[in-house]
Amino acid sequence: MRTAIYLLLLLAAAAFPGSIFPQRSVDPVQVRTFFENNPDLAPWLDRVLLFDVFSSPWFASIYLLLMISLVGCIIPRMRQHWRSIRAQPPPAPQRLTRLPARADGTVATDGREALAAAREALKAKGYRLRDAEDGDLWVTGEKGYLKETGNLLFHLALLGVIVAFAAGNLFGWRGEIIIQEGQSWTATAGTFDTLNFSPLADEGDIPTFTVELNKLDVAFESQADGAQFGQPRRFDGLATVEVPGQEPEQQEFAVNHPISVAGDSIFLLGNGYAPIVTIRDPDGEVLYSDAVTFLPQDNNYASEGAIKVTARDPGLGLVGGFLPTLRIDPELGMTSSFPGLVDPVLALTAFEGNLFPDGRPQSVFNIDTDQMTQLTDEEGNPVAMLIRPGEYFELPDGTTVEFDGIIRWAGLLARHDPGRMPALGFAIATTVGLALMLGIKRRRIYVRINPEHPINGPMQTLVSIGGQSKGSDPGLQAVVDDVLLRITGTTGGRTNTPKTHHRDKDTV
Amino acid sequence: MTDPQLALASDIAIWASLAVLALALISFSAHLAVTGTARERAASVKVAERVRVGAGTDSQTEARDGREIDAPEPTGPTTTAVEPPTVSHPAEVTRRWGIIGVQLTWLATFGVVGGTILRGVSVQRWPLGNMYEFAIVAASFALIVYSTWSLKRDRLWLGPFVVLPVMAVLGAGKIWYTEASQLMPALDNTMWLSIHVTLATLSVALFIIGAALGVAFLLRDSAEKRNRIRGWLAGLPQADKLETMTYGIHIFAFPLWTFTLITGAIWAEVAWGRYWGWDPKEIWTFIIWVVYAAYLHSRATSGWTKRHATYVALLGMLCIILNYTVVNLLITGLHSYSGVST
Numbered sequence: 001m002r003t004a005i006y007l008l009l010l011l012a013a014a015a016f017p018g019s020i021f022p023q024r025s026v027d028p029v030q031v032r033t034f035f036e037n038n039p040d041l042a043p044w045l046d047r048v049l050l051f052d053v054f055s056s057p058w059f060a061s062i063y064l065l066l067m068i069s070l071v072g073c074i075i076p077r078m079r080q081h082w083r084s085i086r087a088q089p090p091p092a093p094q095r096l097t098r099l100p101a102r103a104d105g106t107v108a109t110d111g112r113e114a115l116a117a118a119r120e121a122l123k124a125k126g127y128r129l130r131d132a133e134d135g136d137l138w139v140t141g142e143k144g145y146l147k148e149t150g151n152l153l154f155h156l157a158l159l160g161v162i163v164a165f166a167a168g169n170l171f172g173w174r175g176e177i178i179i180q181e182g183q184s185w186t187a188t189a190g191t192f193d194t195l196n197f198s199p200l201a202d203e204g205d206i207p208t209f210t211v212e213l214n215k216l217d218v219a220f221e222s223q224a225d226g227a228q229f230g231q232p233r234r235f236d237g238l239a240t241v242e243v244p245g246q247e248p249e250q251q252e253f254a255v256n257h258p259i260s261v262a263g264d265s266i267f268l269l270g271n272g273y274a275p276i277v278t279i280r281d282p283d284g285e286v287l288y289s290d291a292v293t294f295l296p297q298d299n300n301y302a303s304e305g306a307i308k309v310t311a312r313d314p315g316l317g318l319v320g321g322f323l324p325t326l327r328i329d330p331e332l333g334m335t336s337s338f339p340g341l342v343d344p345v346l347a348l349t350a351f352e353g354n355l356f357p358d359g360r361p362q363s364v365f366n367i368d369t370d371q372m373t374q375l376t377d378e379e380g381n382p383v384a385m386l387i388r389p390g391e392y393f394e395l396p397d398g399t400t401v402e403f404d405g406i407i408r409w410a411g412l413l414a415r416h417d418p419g420r421m422p423a424l425g426f427a428i429a430t431t432v433g434l435a436l437m438l439g440i441k442r443r444r445i446y447v448r449i450n451p452e453h454p455i456n457g458p459m460q461t462l463v464s465i466g467g468q469s470k471g472s473d474p475g476l477q478a479v480v481d482d483v484l485l486r487i488t489g490t491t492g493g494r495t496n497t498p499k500t501h502h503r504d505k506d507t508v
Numbered sequence: 509m510t511d512p513q514l515a516l517a518s519d520i521a522i523w524a525s526l527a528v529l530a531l532a533l534i535s536f537s538a539h540l541a542v543t544g545t546a547r548e549r550a551a552s553v554k555v556a557e558r559v560r561v562g563a564g565t566d567s568q569t570e571a572r573d574g575r576e577i578d579a580p581e582p583t584g585p586t587t588t589a590v591e592p593p594t595v596s597h598p599a600e601v602t603r604r605w606g607i608i609g610v611q612l613t614w615l616a617t618f619g620v621v622g623g624t625i626l627r628g629v630s631v632q633r634w635p636l637g638n639m640y641e642f643a644i645v646a647a648s649f650a651l652i653v654y655s656t657w658s659l660k661r662d663r664l665w666l667g668p669f670v671v672l673p674v675m676a677v678l679g680a681g682k683i684w685y686t687e688a689s690q691l692m693p694a695l696d697n698t699m700w701l702s703i704h705v706t707l708a709t710l711s712v713a714l715f716i717i718g719a720a721l722g723v724a725f726l727l728r729d730s731a732e733k734r735n736r737i738r739g740w741l742a743g744l745p746q747a748d749k750l751e752t753m754t755y756g757i758h759i760f761a762f763p764l765w766t767f768t769l770i771t772g773a774i775w776a777e778v779a780w781g782r783y784w785g786w787d788p789k790e791i792w793t794f795i796i797w798v799v800y801a802a803y804l805h806s807r808a809t810s811g812w813t814k815r816h817a818t819y820v821a822l823l824g825m826l827c828i829i830l831n832y833t834v835v836n837l838l839i840t841g842l843h844s845y846s847g848v849s850t
Binding site for chain 1: 689690691700752755756759762763766767770773774775777778779780781782783784785786787788791792794795798799801802805806808809811812820823827835839
């Protein structure tokens, strides 16, 4: 037990740095920022794995030691508990005076009758009795075995939670995908934007299904002042899910309400705008027409994105921002002042040349301008366009960029965690165990009978009761008093112990 | 969506309750001082009687108490030295200050609970969306628990230990005050918001009362150890009684905190797609749970003294305070809902 205390406190202390330093498993971007801001300190912190606290060997060693000490403690206790459940309660001690709770009374019956009344009283209160032997003038009752059962259940279930959590981290996978309104997406390993497998999972574990995003409604706080202004208030979506061999099914989803598909869940984690842009050559021929996903960069959804027109020769690249509510800031330039669509604009610059130099892989949200030149107007200034929905902009060569409208996109997370339901089951078991272990009292009640047979005078028998409890038990005296009351009640007698004798003197 | 009139009424109710609590604190302190000195005097009378110089002290006691007491309480100071059982518990000492304290606390309880309800009505949701609302709900629970407890048992002596932290909680809430408004979608889940955060506030309220009892135990225990139970400390119950109560509160609070953790994990699974991801708030919920688990173990370990176990419980309280302040305000994570502009 003493080891457990130190290990628990050590575990708490070890988890602490995980909350002050950014963690790679939670937010790798923050870790990179930390490295940039603290170039001297960060490598040292990294050497002791302070950016990977929860997968570090030193954290693992603490909880493994804790688990070992737990198992080492639990197994002997289970054996002992099994024995004590089947064993009889022990004989009553000769002298009950040393027990923490006591009560005495006198009844006007013989010893046998008083003993029967005592056994009856204890049985009625749910105590397990030691078998009677002839000539015994005492009885022992014990109750509350479920306390230890609950204790063992709690600790075993805790092990279960840890194992289930580990299983989820070994056999699960998670993939992220951005889908625009009206778009349909079929899940296979290659179609995710990012896909992470746990050590023991692979592509074969991903079920086949199709998700079509029908609609995404978003609302932002526009009434309140201060920090609350512009806070998101509602994300509600409608999606059609199709699993091979089953009818397509339309599901509503929201931030707290994932799409369920093939036993897994798809969560709404992000959202943003996709302006619809059409680009025509000087003859009016459509070169490009698509909704372009722009990634929000701040809480007001000032977003960045790029348009790559490969149908034109040379290739045309447009890069810049989408601002849902335009505000010209004297210092920052063009920013967005509200995440909703109040005054949406596209602000783009244009480049011409080879869009994919050397066929290098590149981001869809940016363009590689290595082999491109920026377009300029007659005076030599870079071309900069600011277009509102329904407007268009004409490039120097007559190519037009038209801003047709705006749709939204949803950032979805599909996740498979085989450990989550077992973890829930074990977690519920821990609470059941806790309730039993902390709510039930393990008590022993001993009753001793002393028959007195005065030569002249009525027959009377002394009844002495002692109570014992595991751990602190303020209610024990009340139980002992009640047992005495039951015995005297059925046999006709009086109690000798003043009711408040053992009670709290200071707090009454 | 939000009703500014009701929100204002809520604010006024909370401010007024703070003032009432300040008065309650004064009355409770007066109560402790009065009972403490009376018991101290009674104890010295007992000692005096033992050395058979009791007569003079007796008449002094009578004179003083006679001036103090004009309430209908039975006054029988002369019996003090005669009947040993009542010496350690002088019932004749005025309880008026303590009673006033409890009545004021009841008034404040209605004020804080009313203010919390008004806040909830004004924003048309469960009032548990930011730090301020967390504070007023936790304060409500602590006051409800104390007030109901004081109906069943004599808990006048506990008053200052509960009222002072509750005032601190409300004060903290006022420092990080947040205008009444709606919630971000991740929080806008009536079922899990109400279950998870209600459990969190209730267990925090119980932990606060537990910590208050723990502090009372430590103070009284050191006084008993040095055999110098002076002044207001004499107004407290015996140390072992205080310790049993400390433990009793914690064994209620710990399972509730376990529920908080589990319901939080379920909500995280629904909202973020994972039930446990070592977010700063999750780490701290875990740390608090582990520290209180250590307390329960240390309480059951024979090698550890009750004092040391109580220190572990107070360490848990320190973690709760850090979780509410530092983690909410300085550490960015998924739980960054404090509503406080930075």
